[in-house]
Amino acid sequence: METLLPELLRSLVSGLLMGMVFALVALGLTVIFGVMDIVNFAHGEFLMIGMYTTLVTAPFLGVDPTLTLPLAGVVGAALGLACYFGVVQFLLRGPMVAQLLGTFGLMLVLRNVALLFMGSEPRSVHKGWLVGQSWLVGPGVVLESTKLAAAVLSIVSFVAVWWLIRRTKTGMALTATSLDKEGARYVGISTERMNGLSWAIGGASVAIAGGLLVNFWPVDPNVGLLFTMIAFATVALGGFGSIRGAFLAGILIGLIVSLPTVWDAFIRFAGLGDFSIHSFKYTFVYIIYFLIMVIRPQGLFGWKQ
Amino acid sequence: MALLEVTEVSKEFGGLTANQDISFCLDQGEVLGLIGPNGAGKTTLFNCIAGHFPVTRGKIVFDGRDITPLKAFDVARLGLARTFQIFQASGDLKVAENVMVGAFMRTGSRRQARGRAEAWLDFLEIAETGQYMLSELPVARQKRVALATALATEPKLLLLDEVAAGLIRAEIEGMVTLLRRIHQEKGIALLLTEHVLEMVMALSHRVIVLESGRKIAEGEPQAVVKDPEVIRAYLGDHFVKRAGEASHA
Amino acid sequence: MEAVRNAFDFSDFPRLDLWVAGGVLAFLLVFPALPHSSFAMTIMIQFLMFSLYGMGWNTIGGYAGQVDLGKAQYNGIGAYTTAVMMVRWDVPFWVSMPVGMALAVGWSFIIGYPLFRLKGHYFAIATIATSLILKDVFEVWDFVGAAKGMEIPIRKNLPDFLYLQFKQDYYYYYILLALFLVGLLYLNAFRHSRLGFQLRAIKDNEDVARSLGIDAHWCKIKAYAVATAFVAVVGSFHACYNFNIEPEDVMSLDLSILIAMMALLGGAGSLWGPIIGAAILVPLKSYLGDWLGASAGLVGLNLVIYGGIIMLIAAVQPRGVWGMVEAALARRRGDHGAA
Ligand SMILES: Nc1ncnc2c1ncn2[C@@H]1O[C@H](COP(=O)(O)OP(=O)(O)O)[C@@H](O)[C@H]1O
Numbered sequence: 053m054e055t056l057l058p059e060l061l062r063s064l065v066s067g068l069l070m071g072m073v074f075a076l077v078a079l080g081l082t083v084i085f086g087v088m089d090i091v092n093f094a095h096g097e098f099l100m101i102g103m104y105t106t107l108v109t110a111p112f113l114g115v116d117p118t119l120t121l122p123l124a125g126v127v128g129a130a131l132g133l134a135c136y137f138g139v140v141q142f143l144l145r146g147p148m149v150a151q152l153l154g155t156f157g158l159m160l161v162l163r164n165v166a167l168l169f170m171g172s173e174p175r176s177v178h179k180g181w182l183v184g185q186s187w188l189v190g191p192g193v194v195l196e197s198t199k200l201a202a203a204v205l206s207i208v209s210f211v212a213v214w215w216l217i218r219r220t221k222t223g224m225a226l227t228a229t230s231l232d233k234e235g236a237r238y239v240g241i242s243t244e245r246m247n248g249l250s251w252a253i254g255g256a257s258v259a260i261a262g263g264l265l266v267n268f269w270p271v272d273p274n275v276g277l278l279f280t281m282i283a284f285a286t287v288a289l290g291g292f293g294s295i296r297g298a299f300l301a302g303i304l305i306g307l308i309v310s311l312p313t314v315w316d317a318f319i320r321f322a323g324l325g326d327f328s329i330h331s332f333k334y335t336f337v338y339i340i341y342f343l344i345m346v347i348r349p350q351g352l353f354g355w356k357q
Numbered sequence: 358m359a360l361l362e363v364t365e366v367s368k369e370f371g372g373l374t375a376n377q378d379i380s381f382c383l384d385q386g387e388v389l390g391l392i393g394p395n396g397a398g399k400t401t402l403f404n405c406i407a408g409h410f411p412v413t414r415g416k417i418v419f420d421g422r423d424i425t426p427l428k429a430f431d432v433a434r435l436g437l438a439r440t441f442q443i444f445q446a447s448g449d450l451k452v453a454e455n456v457m458v459g460a461f462m463r464t465g466s467r468r469q470a471r472g473r474a475e476a477w478l479d480f481l482e483i484a485e486t487g488q489y490m491l492s493e494l495p496v497a498r499q500k501r502v503a504l505a506t507a508l509a510t511e512p513k514l515l516l517l518d519e520v521a522a523g524l525i526r527a528e529i530e531g532m533v534t535l536l537r538r539i540h541q542e543k544g545i546a547l548l549l550t551e552h553v554l555e556m557v558m559a560l561s562h563r564v565i566v567l568e569s570g571r572k573i574a575e576g577e578p579q580a581v582v583k584d585p586e587v588i589r590a591y592l593g594d595h596f597v598k599r600a601g602e603a604s605h606a
Numbered sequence: 607m608e609a610v611r612n613a614f615d616f617s618d619f620p621r622l623d624l625w626v627a628g629g630v631l632a633f634l635l636v637f638p639a640l641p642h643s644s645f646a647m648t649i650m651i652q653f654l655m656f657s658l659y660g661m662g663w664n665t666i667g668g669y670a671g672q673v674d675l676g677k678a679q680y681n682g683i684g685a686y687t688t689a690v691m692m693v694r695w696d697v698p699f700w701v702s703m704p705v706g707m708a709l710a711v712g713w714s715f716i717i718g719y720p721l722f723r724l725k726g727h728y729f730a731i732a733t734i735a736t737s738l739i740l741k742d743v744f745e746v747w748d749f750v751g752a753a754k755g756m757e758i759p760i761r762k763n764l765p766d767f768l769y770l771q772f773k774q775d776y777y778y779y780y781i782l783l784a785l786f787l788v789g790l791l792y793l794n795a796f797r798h799s800r801l802g803f804q805l806r807a808i809k810d811n812e813d814v815a816r817s818l819g820i821d822a823h824w825c826k827i828k829a830y831a832v833a834t835a836f837v838a839v840v841g842s843f844h845a846c847y848n849f850n851i852e853p854e855d856v857m858s859l860d861l862s863i864l865i866a867m868m869a870l871l872g873g874a875g876s877l878w879g880p881i882i883g884a885a886i887l888v889p890l891k892s893y894l895g896d897w898l899g900a901s902a903g904l905v906g907l908n909l910v911i912y913g914g915i916i917m918l919i920a921a922v923q924p925r926g927v928w929g930m931v932e933a934a935l936a937r938r939r940g941d942h943g944a945a
């Protein structure tokens with residue numbers, strides 16, 4: 053029991069924190085999805101660019117990585133706007149295939165532009181207020197400040213986006229657009245602008261997630277795909293377009309991803325050999341996406357906003 | 358024996374009852390009209406009969422078989438064909454190919470399917486449209502293509518959902534002649550909805566009236582339109598009084 | 607019998623198409639005899655492989671309109687079946703290839719049954735998920751070499767037609783060309799078959815299709831199986847051609863998407879589409895990669911351009927290159943009609 057309990061606690065804590073980061077990554081996707089029915093394959097690449105923004109600008113500006121987060125947000129928003137008005141708005145006129153193809157092309161472009169400028173080496177942030185800080189909060193349970201900060205900022209972002217959508221006039225217009233495009237246009241809302249806005253919000257939130265993530269996750273040009281898939285799974289689990297759902301689903305996925313560690317500890321503890329399912333941890337994400345879509349397409353919580 | 362027997366069928370969408378305890382029969386070779394104002398539940402009833410929606414309650418028997426639990430494609434294979442009210446002309450099938458899809462229900466051979474498709478296009482007097490895309494045709498022609506496609510499945514009963522909608526008077530007359538031929542020459546029973554009465558009146562042996570999801574009248578076309586309930590459903594209370602006064606005078 | 611007649615029935619194409627197709631076929635037949643670099647030969651082999659992938663994908667993705675982005679898993683099943691059977695039991699290619707095909711098709715039925723309850727985006731993403739699941743399994747499965755993959759040992763007496771090992775690439779080329787022609791004829795028959803028509807009706811409007819007695823779910827599963835068979839055969843071939851296979855290489859998402867891209871770029875739902883797509887994309891990718899990557903040191907720029915082209919096509923003409931050609935021809939015809 054000595055080894056199992058701390059392992060369980062450790063996984064729970066790290067799963068919870070990671071889950072909030074996953075939720076933040078998925079937030080942008082679910083906002084975009086709520087407003088328009090489109091799948092953005094380049095979502096993880098937005099995250100990657102947010103990661104690089106923090107990685108590059110912090111030493112360049114001589115400030116702490118944490119302080120570059122607003123910049124990452126601005127870059128993400130600008131990128132979102134550029135992608136929407138430069139590419140996506142044209143894709144919306146075509147069939148679904150065009151959207152898949154187009155955002156896949158976008159993904160290739162972003163990924164390889166990064167490769168061109170940053171090279172393929174994984175890089176990480178080594179210096180900063182948060183880096184290397186940690187507290188022992190229980191027997192064997194370590195709380196890393198990087199992850200804690202990411203989780204806290206994730207909650208802040210969720211509240212901010214929720215407030216923006218529920219409490220501001222612009223947010224109402226956004227909701228109106230998502231519920232009824234024709235109707236929104238009829239009452240004088242520019243749906244084009246609303247679509248653009250959703251991409252700006254989406255881009256900003258995922259880029260901020262990237263800026264937080266890079267403190268404890270090395271970045272390379274190919275890092276995006278895993279997070280795109282995680283974000284898809286999160287959004288599917290929480291119900292497409294649901295903000296509340298994305299938050300809970302993110303946490304759930306964080307816990308699921310950390311569970312194999314517990315399982316492995318149990319196997320070792322019980323002396324059942326060294327069969328490890330650790331390398332399957334992301335496989336579970338795919339399996340969950342598949343099962344949820346087939347069994348409960350409205351999402352685990354069944355909320356449609 | 359009745360070809361189609363609908364017994365106390367109800368269909369609910371969430372809280373909304375689109376069809377409520379509807380019962381009626383349709384005999385072999387009969388033409389039955391189903392009328393009612395917009396939103397009365399006609400299309401919903403068609404979708405239930407043809408197996409596109411599961412019914413909430415009730416039973417549907419077609420040609421001696423209980424088809425209530427069957428899926429749409431199984432119902433179609435038993436010989437119950439339908440056309441759709443909203444008919445999108447998209448896709449990359451040419452007119453003749455469209456009709457062939459219908460014919461393929463009864464044959465696996467392309468040669469036979471093509472032959473039958475041509476025969477049906479010919480029967481519906483649109484043989485020359487075979488090589489066009491559906492979207493290139495005017496609406497009246499598109500409706501005939503839909504009809505040809507449904508007929509190519511060789512049905513015993515054909516459900517027609519507002520085939521006259523969007524047609525001008527001359528085209529409606531053409532359609533009436535055509536439907537009469539389908540019924541008389543091919544011996545196919547018809548169940549047709551229309552919220553424009555004129556076509557149903559001209560063709561039907563009997564008429565059923567739906568309003569707000571319920572059956573409010575059934576009988577000979579001429580008798581049904583004199584029913585005050587029906588007049589109220591269609592035109593409002595005001596006209597019931599007027600009609601009453603007129604008949605008194 | 608009628609299927610055979612259908613396979614050779616190209617009468618619905620305009621004469622111009624057939625002349626072009628004949629010219630291309632003649633070129634493909636004599637290509638190895640023409641002076642060429644070994645790089646060009648590699649590209650031609652890739653072109654044939656990706657044409658076959660794309661033709662297979664076209665059945666489910668083009669004719670039936672279901673955007674399947676998980677074909678790499680079946681490539682992996684084909685490739686690994688051949689590799690495992692050769693390495694462990696010394697079974698020839700011509701036995702392992704059909705076995706791999708059968709396994710892949712069997713798996714496709716298991717996956718396809720739940721998969722086709724989904725539609726649109728949800729379907730597309732779910733196909734990616736299924737493929738990644740299988741890849742993750744192969745990456746830790748020791749029996750198939752886990753992440754390191756498998757290597758097929760070189761045989762003593764070359765050329766070996768049973769085990770598909772040759773010194774010269776043109777052997778591979780002609781075997782692939784034969785598969786290509788069989789595939790093309792099969793697809794021509796498929797296009798004319800009842801299933802082919804029914805799939806196009808499903809793509810058009812599923813409700814209407816159902817009312818015409820079509821079991822849409824089952825038809826899609828069948829088309830998915832056909833697509834799978836094509837991909838698995840190429841996978842088996844790939845194992846012999848490359849000697850070396852690993853999950854990251856034969857089951858990657860990039861491959862899945864590339865397979866879809868062939869038909870989408872060339873023109874999904876048309877017989878020539880995947881071939882046109884492969885003829886454009888394969889050389890484009892290879893030459894761009896060669897020039898910009900190796901020569902100029904601009905690794906990644908080739909893929910930026912490649913991604914840009916994909917975006918452009920998606921935004922301008924989602925029906926692909928073939929769609930553009932047809933639109934142009936229609937305009938020409940229109941002008942003639944008016945004149
Ligand atoms: N798929 C559906 N989901 C929810 N409500 C529906 C659906 N189809 C029809 N309805 C509702 O059922 C009622 C009857 O509609 P419908 O059958 O189309 O009428 P009709 O064909 O007589 O004009 C309407 O109030 C309509 O809004």
Ligand SMILES: [Mg+2]
Nearest residue numbers: 399400401442
């Ligand atoms: Mg209706």
